[in-house]
Amino acid sequence: MDRRRFIALGGMAAVTAGAQDAGRVSAGGAHPVQAPLILRRIPSSGTTLPAIGLGTSGPFEVGADESARAPLREVLKAFFAAGATLIDTSPMYSSAEAVLGDLLTPAQQAQVFIATKVWTPGSGGAAEQKGVEQMQRSMTLLKHKRVELMQVHNLVDLDAHLRTLRRWKAEGRIQYIGVTHYTTSSYPDLISIIEREKPDFVQFNYSAATREAEKRLLPLCADKGVAVIINRAFEDGRLFEQVRDKPLPPWAAEFGAHSWAQVFLKFVLAHPAVTCVIPATGKVRNVIDNLGAGTGALPDARHRAQVVAALG
Numbered sequence: 001m002d003r004r005r006f007i008a009l010g011g012m013a014a015v016t017a018g019a020q021d022a023g024r025v026s027a028g029g030a031h032p033v034q035a036p037l038i039l040r041r042i043p044s045s046g047t048t049l050p051a052i053g054l055g056t057s058g059p060f061e062v063g064a065d066e067s068a069r070a071p072l073r074e075v076l077k078a079f080f081a082a083g084a085t086l087i088d089t090s091p092m093y094s095s096a097e098a099v100l101g102d103l104l105t106p107a108q109q110a111q112v113f114i115a116t117k118v119w120t121p122g123s124g125g126a127a128e129q130k131g132v133e134q135m136q137r138s139m140t141l142l143k144h145k146r147v148e149l150m151q152v153h154n155l156v157d158l159d160a161h162l163r164t165l166r167r168w169k170a171e172g173r174i175q176y177i178g179v180t181h182y183t184t185s186s187y188p189d190l191i192s193i194i195e196r197e198k199p200d201f202v203q204f205n206y207s208a209a210t211r212e213a214e215k216r217l218l219p220l221c222a223d224k225g226v227a228v229i230i231n232r233a234f235e236d237g238r239l240f241e242q243v244r245d246k247p248l249p250p251w252a253a254e255f256g257a258h259s260w261a262q263v264f265l266k267f268v269l270a271h272p273a274v275t276c277v278i279p280a281t282g283k284v285r286n287v288i289d290n291l292g293a294g295t296g297a298l299p300d301a302r303h304r305a306q307v308v309a310a311l312g
């Protein structure tokens, strides 16, 4: 199916498949993930990706203590059992890459789509070499010989790293090239990078409360055939404070949302340019909740307006 026809089908939610193990996940009292995850197409390759991923900033920044690592093992077990694959991390997130490398089982290593980053602030003109060394270290820590997606974190030393990433992609050491940011003030830069460099992936912030990306960035990604990863779909958890005293409205059930987390994630996934959303959590109950958002129906324009109004 080509991209235009894909989008014309009324959103990529039209495509679901895989997740043979869906329905096996059950923990912490959350609803098990009963249906296959929505798959979205990566425009530059045509292959698909489960639309719910996992962020590691915060929850995976733990030490060697087994009491801190045990819940993360359960998070990963539930995540892969539901058919999800994309995990986002970075050398910026202290121990997260090392923890992930330690916790992923061989079977999970074979399934995972690692999205890590290169991040070299203050490199003093030696960004290219520092980036190479850092990316080699990330692969060692992650115990992952070929990284699926390497992203330039917050656009730091972009041109130096893009040279390396293009070479590494040609050599088969990485599969895809991406760039990331997390603020709306970065959008003008992201827009010119998309137009100039046409990366495989772009990662940025988008939520029911911060919808600036709908104006130019998301339509541009769809138009140029760039895959989109969304961070901060919960505004780093702040969205839950905004609805703390509000019961889940009855209209949420009309698009299959059973929690506010599912409302917020389904809101993001309803945009047809979005490929994958990466909520961060270290709790098995919450990862199951989040995975549930990647199944079944998605909100239509009326529902999306109701979500926005509920936050007002």
Ligand SMILES: NC(=O)c1ccc[n+]([C@@H]2O[C@H](COP(=O)([O-])OP(=O)(O)OC[C@H]3O[C@@H](n4cnc5c(N)ncnc54)[C@H](OP(=O)(O)O)[C@@H]3O)[C@@H](O)[C@H]2O)c1
Pocket (backbone or CB within 6 Å): 054, 055, 056, 057, 058, 059, 088, 089, 153, 154, 180, 181, 182, 203, 230, 231, 232, 233, 234, 235, 236, 237, 240, 261, 278, 279, 280, 281, 282, 283, 285, 286, 287, 289, 290
């Ligand atoms: N520049 C960049 O490249 C960049 C910048 C920002 C973020 N990111 C990536 O995007 C990921 C996500 O962004 P984020 O970590 O800033 O924030 P986020 O995903 O918007 O929010 C994470 C917060 O939501 C809570 N949460 C998760 N699932 C929940 C649920 N079902 N119910 C209630 N609370 C829930 C988590 O708490 P619990 O742990 O208690 O569940 C955590 O406090 C990051 O981890 C990182 O991988 C990248």
